[in-house]
Amino acid sequence: MKRLLTAVFVAAFGAALVRAQAPAKPAAPSAPTREFKTVNIEVKGNKIWTPSFFVVKKGDKVKITLINAASAVHAFAIEGYPVDVQVNNAEGDNSKTVEFTADKAGIFRVFCSMHAGHVGGQLLVLE
Numbered sequence: 001m002k003r004l005l006t007a008v009f010v011a012a013f014g015a016a017l018v019r020a021q022a023p024a025k026p027a028a029p030s031a032p033t034r035e036f037k038t039v040n041i042e043v044k045g046n047k048i049w050t051p052s053f054f055v056v057k058k059g060d061k062v063k064i065t066l067i068n069a070a071s072a073v074h075a076f077a078i079e080g081y082p083v084d085v086q087v088n089n090a091e092g093d094n095s096k097t098v099e100f101t102a103d104k105a106g107i108f109r110v111f112c113s114m115h116a117g118h119v120g121g122q123l124l125v126l127e
């Protein structure tokens with residue numbers, strides 16, 4: 001019986017000691033949100049999302065507000081990411097927001113998925 005009590009005491013005391021000495025886990029830093037605003041304009045017949053270059057770090061949350069100040073409907077898409085939205089200026093709803101996490105490093109084409117001639121840009125995701 002004495003051995004059993006000793007074993008129980010050692011187990012309980014040891015567990016308490018381990019808990020007391022365990023270093024606290026540092027809180028994982030939350031990824032910053034990189035916010036951008038880009039406007040679709042038309043210059044001498046050329047449709048452009050401007051600015052059209054976005055630089056973020058891998059793991060960042062990205063929020064891009066899209067404003068279509070040109071005519072009709074244009075799309076904003078990023079190759080390699082699930083981003084492809086249409087922004088319609090003709091119906092008075094000329095603003096949309098896209099949000100995603102930049103989980104892949106590299107250079108990704110930014111383009112209008114509706115018009116091949118639309119001037120595009122790039123998303124640069126740094127490692």
Ligand SMILES: [Cu+2]
Pocket residue numbers: 047073074075112113114115118
């Ligand atoms: Cu377009």
